[in-house]
Amino acid sequence: RHFNLRMKRDTSLFTEDFKIEISGETVDYDTSHIYTGELYGEKGTLSHGSVIDGRFEGFIKTHRGTFYVEPTERYLKGRALPFHSVIYHEEDIYYPHKYGAQGGCADHSVFERMKKYQNSAVKEPTPQETIEEHKDHDSPVILRKRRAAQADKNTCQLYIQTDHLFYKYYTTREAVIAQISSHVKAIDTIYQTTDFRGIQNISFMVKRIRINTTHDEKVPSNPFRFPNIGVEKFLELNSEQNHDDYCLAYVFTDRDFDDGVLGLAWVGAPAGSAGGICEKSKLYSDGKKKSLNTGIITVQNYGSHVPPKVSHITFAHEVGHNFGSPHDSGIECTPGESKTLDQKEKGNYIMYARATSGDKLNNNRFSICSIRNISQVLEKKRNNCFVESGQPICGNGLVEQGEQCDCGYSDQCGDECCYNANEPEDKKCKLKEGKLCRKLSTFCSPSQGPCCTPQCTYKPSKEKCRDDSDCAYEGKCDGKTAMCPTSKPKTNFTACNRNTQVCING
Template sequence: SLLYGNPLNKYIRHYEGLSYDVDLLHQKHQRAKRAVSHEDQFLRLDFHAHGRQFNLRMKRDTSLFSEDFKVETSNQVIDYDTSHIYTGHIYGEQGSFSHGSVIDGRFEGFIQTHSGTFYIEPAERYIKDRTLPFHSVIYHEDDIKYPHKYGPQGGCADHSVFERMQKYQMTGIEEPTTEKPSEQPDSNGPQLLRKKRATQAEKNTCQLYIQTDHLFYKHYGTREAVIAQISSHVKAIDTIYRSTDFSGIRNISFMVKRIRINTTVDEKDSSNPFRFPNIGVEKFLELNSEQNHDDYCLAYVFTDRDFDDGVLGLAWVGAPSGSSGGICEKSKLYSDGKKKSLNTGIITVQNYGSHVPPKVSHITFAHEVGHNFGSPHDSGMECTPGESKNLGQKENGNYIMYARATSGDKLNNNKFSLCSIRNISQVLEKKRNNCFVESGQPICGNGLVEEGEQCDCGYSDQCKDECCYDANQSDDKKCKLKPGKFCSPSQGPCCTAQCNFKLKTDKCRNDSDCAREGMCNGFSALCPASQPKQNFTECNRRTQVCIKGQCTGSICEKYDLEECTCASSDGKDDRELCHVCCMRKSKICLDCVTSALWGGLAHPVSTPLRPHSEVRSPQRGFPHATFLGNRETRVP
């Protein structure tokens, strides 16, 4: 690695060059892509920069894209291979995190360490000299200086724009709802009830549709680079939202469902609404909103335009009720006679003639999505500490929803204020069940021990476990066993509250119709599988028998008979359909009283109707059944 003291651009005052072997990393990526063994799935990248060693261990990131993820380019829809997107950590550094892409043997992305976040980008994005002795640049977040953060402009649109947007949002014409009646109470249900359902799969994932215009494509150059930028932005906001407790609603995450890339070919395409070079920020958002985005939680357009007044993004603000817009909003008619989807936003990576650093762009995206989630701009001393006269408060900076863009280098820049959390919580409580989906990813804090977790006792307000770190702890601790603890009750019933395994003499499962009681084994928190009872043991109120520990056989099998549909000859007694009836496998019906078949059965006993039976009309075509006794199966 070579040190270059020159600023990278007017926002990045110091960087270093990286010159590791790109051919070798490309080979490693290809091997990881085809990996069969567990070890080969991991991609290793080792280099030295900024006075320290980086030993990255990364694995393909499958959490960012939905199973039905599609990429659309120039009227072509493809199933896109996202194997070049990676997530990982620095080997040996607990709590570290990395995310990025490997394209042509070069890693681009961010690395979070105990001493802050580093960013890696291709060198030619900033330096056009092709004879450089390095291919990538790496810089620290502290060296990002965004000079516009306290100026009169910059970041979000001014107050008058939001006032116009707010008035427009009130003019939506409501259409008759098509929601199921049962869904409404759940979406409005009390917050306390939702907290109690920690072990149920929660709808906590907002699915995204992201389009990029031809100018964004022109800046990044390839389809792979564009998708890498999108994944980097989504991962950045996912990290912020997932770690925020929205008044008991936790683990809010994001997943890309569809991407539309407008290439330079689409610049002349009359069907491309973003083809014109000079479009104002409000019009640009409107063009996005004029499309139907009912299939998505949110729909965004990424561009590389220098909007007036240094605006980096714009989005419709969500509200719990009384106004259209924000997450889960459906397309509807408005006062101007147009149908629009107001679950939309836009961001640009350029202002004042320069490209903003990824850090600033990531926070811009988090800010605009914050509007969609229901947060207006922060105001008041409690939520704008960066404007405080108290130096202790001022040095921590402002929060994500501050009206102007921030460098992202202050403690509060990556966090939501209490004002934002209160507003967002109300909108999530009201709307998330309308379009959020289950993530399908392991979630620390849901009470279920999943892949990558040692234990899971919930969050700090739920965890009564002395053995397990709760989900509010740091990433290197949460959902892991505390030092010196052998197990956690969250792992299973064979762990004591004192974090020791129960004895072999301790029962962990009651016996059932077909299985004996379960006993702990003395070395695991899980309750071992119970021994099955003997085959043909009667179960389910003597209407079935046990087969291999499961109540799956018919009582008829015990006597080498076949079960058949019960129906009297005249079909008048529907109740017969609820009985268990048997017949010989020869399908010859014999009278139950005189039949020699039943002559050998001593002490006949009546079997009641099948549990939870419903009387239905008999169906034609079934063989006549032999009834035993008073239209009930008689068995010994």
């Protein structure tokens, strides 16, 4: 069939204060290669992916199932072919490990060890936590008000790290970011369309990405540098970092873990044990401080690449653990094990213990068992770290509606022209006009864009602010604004993508 996609740049998956680190160095990065849209003329469809070197990679959800588009070299390496991409339907996925006794999540004994560790926290509650508990106990009216106030706090902000093996597989930072975006969009679609007993529109945004490239393979500061790390140890290495600033923190890798394990995460609970969404760093009985709002996933299984569909469901599954759901059990919540054919054909739900193919009716849904558990954790914990989506936030490093500039908080701001977010309400995120004795229209803040100097003046026209690409010339400042103007497109029919395609309108 012919796919007519209408897509536009998608920044909704990244927070306003989105930061990216490459090999430990924070860099300015443009996510303009990430797109979301739909099939033209077909309402209710969804397309998401990236355009890198003129090639689209991603997924297309139609009324007849989901199609996936990937580069040919991912499956047909070292062969000269007359086409650059493969497209296939989700039902075409042959994944021999998905129905086996092994593969997917870790076995019961691993979770028992993890549960025991979660109950070993020795950190005493802070005075504020004690006050909150007292309020909850004595003031039911206040508690009801708090629940009403948190109704719009529905966004879980993520920190995603990738190790050098993940980078080695995908080869470029653009491709790595595209994979992260694709995974987050996939789970965002699932969670947003699930009603967790009245709690709706749960969404995800990436707040920070750290990419460990192949140059970090032997760098001592890279905790994931070792080639042979078991899945439990790999999760522990992630948990040993402080992730207090995030709802959840994940590491993506390309490792072949024992027993076909695709992912592992700490299970959240409404109360009584540590772990899951919004969990803060604590001291545990082994003398280590850990953040248990963490998880890991791998895109390799038994020596083979995991198809995107399976990997997306794996991510949704592990995040489901963080949200408070154990593995599905019982007749009601494991229909794929049913002896009744029509029930069996619908397949198992997301939180089934083993990896599913993703093409069955229930594979992309949460069971009633999961919804019951997750809703309890969301009710109790989301107010601790979930945020309102789409609201301007002074201090996030992005200039939004109502702000003149945004250089972050006092410990982050190195900007001579902008009041930081710790300043009084009437000053923060405003330009320091009086200090520089210039008119507001003649100076800028580097937080506004790459065409502003640290001395708060516009860079001269013709100064480079964006690299050229196959189909567009390098971007140049115009001397009138801090933003980098749109790049001029190269002539139509200019050869691109290793001379396999041509450019049209940039």
